[in-house]
Amino acid sequence: MSDTSLSNPNSPNENASLTEWLDYMQQIHVSAIDMGLSRVLPVAEALGVVQSAKDDTYVFTVAGTNGKGSTTAVIAQMCQAAGYKTALYQSPHLSVFNERVRINGEMVSDQVLIAAFSKVEAARLQCELTLSFFEMTTLAALLIFAEADCDVWVLEVGLGGRLDVVNIIDPDMAVITNIAIDHVDWLGDNVEDIGAEKAGILRDDISLIYGAIEMPDSVQQAIDKHQTNCYQVGQDFSHRDIDAGTWQYSNAAVTMQLPRPALSLTNTANALSAVLASPLNIDTDAIEAALQTVKLAGRFDYREIDNRYWLFDVAHNEQGVEFLLAQLLPLWEQHVADQNTAEHADSAPATIKMLFSMLADKDIEKVVQRLTETGLPISEWFIAEIDYPRAASTEHLQGILVNHVDDAQVHEFERLQSATYAVRAVSQPQDLIVVCGSFHTIGEALSALDADNLS
Structure with missing residues (x-):
């Protein structure tokens, strides 16, 4: 093997910080994304995490193109509200790495993470294998959940499903939120190939919640192969708005009028379907309590x-923007109405100012096109390059934007921190600042506001 970390290990010592561990794990593998389970499984087996997930543990695994974070957050909150010790794994994070690994809603500490990283590193070296950053950190999360003896594990797939490290754990309940074109370099450039990858989380005789009206043939073929009991939105369950504070969920067995959560109703309905289809004892009181408290930054x-x-919204592909716009249009109408009755009602009309950046491997053109063709009063765009290896350059962003908006509306900055300060400075109290395009865009904007003691 060519990786020098195997022949000359340089692991952080017992006094290393979380940052030192994270930096180290970024460097020990040849690529940031290296899909496949052949290197991960021996290390996982050495750690005992695969067996631990089978012992008195109920596992929800959630895959899909968009909505995984919201769906996993709602499932976890409902299980926790019902009294189950609940583990939640999500990625990526917005501000601090600890956001990815939670038990009963609380981020685990630096010390717990460091101890788990150390054990994963020892097992990796024992197996004489290299692992990517995502593989290392995911194994650490699973080890933490096993050692904490959690009742329920709620796992968000990172990329695809079939070859994602999360898929070393056999789920008891699978959720596929939706399937759209994204990550074409790894998953394929059509919904059939992408569907096959995401349906790789299925196992024999488990249940699947499928959260989209359209289903690729590849997913149906996987359902037939595994004899999966599938519950699909529009056929087996549905939801609708009632008023600003309530919504209705229905399936063949129940109709429930519930408090409206702070997250997407589509994703909430998928999560509720998963909980109701499980054997867990989660009553209406727990469901209502969870919906009133669940939240997810970004x-x-x-x-x-x-x-x-x-x-703040992490929409980073065409479908994600559709979700954003579906909720933004009514919010904007309410925002304008509120401002018209506020103390600055005589000021200039409220406008939307966009703080925007994306990764270069995303379809920036389609995202910008959808954002600009809605008729929303976006008066100015503030753009900058994200501090991330796959970031689109400011020049690239600007080149796409000027095909859709007047050049005078686009303001370029070297870093997102500067763009954040600028949009704050030029906006008026009645305006709405929308931050979107990537998890990293949201994270850097929030970090800038934190650094300036604003948030």
């Missing part, structure tokens, strides 16, 4: 910060 995350209104 998912249609509407906040007032330092006398400015901000909306």
Whole structure:
């Protein structure tokens, strides 16, 4: 093997910080994304995490193109509200790595993570294998859940499904939120290939919640192969708005009027379907309590910060933008109505200011096209390159934007921190600042606001 970490290990010592561990794990493998389970399974077996997940543990695994974070958050909150010790694994994070690994809603500490990283590193070296950052950190999360003896594991797939490290764990309940074109370099450039990858989380005789009206043939073939009991939105369950504070969920067995959560109703309905189809004892009181408390930073995350209104959403592909716009249009109408009755009603009309950046391997053109053709009053765009290896350059972003908006509306900055400060400075109290395009865009904007003691 060519990786020098095997012949000359340079693992952080017992006094290393979480940052030192994260930096180290970024460097020990030849590529950031290396799909496949052949290297991961021996290390997982050495750690005992595969067997631990089978022992008195109920596992939800959630795959899909968009909505995985919201769906896993709602499932976990419902299980926790019902009294189950609940593990939640999500990725990526927005501000701190610890966000990825939670038990009963609380991020695990640096010390717990470091101890798990150390054990994964020892097992990796014992097996004489290299692992990517995502593989290392996911194994650490699973080890933490096993050692904490959690009742329920709620696992978000990172990329695809079939070859994602999360798929070393056999789920008791699978969820596929939706399937759209994304990550074409790894999953394929059509929904049939992508569907086959995501349906790789299925196992024989388990249940699947499928959260989209259209289903690729490849997913149906996987359902037939595994004799999966499939519950599909529009056929086996549905939801609808009632008013600003309530919504209705229905399946063949129940109709429930429930408090409206702060997250997407589509994803909430998928999560509720998974919980109801499971053997877990989760009653209406727990469901209602969970819906009133569940939240997830960066998912249609509407906040007032330092006398400015901000909306943070991690939409980073065409379908994600469709979800965003479906919720943004009614929010904007309500926002305008609120401002017309506020103390600055005589000021200039409220506008939307966009703080925007994306990764270069995303379809930036389609995202920008959807955002600009809605008729929303986006008066200015503030763009900058994200501090991430796959980031689109500011020049690339600008080149796409000027095909859709006037050049004078686009303001370029070297870093997103500067763009964040600039949009805050030029906006008015009645405006809405929308931040979207990537998890990294949201994370850097929030970090900038934190650094300036605004958030």
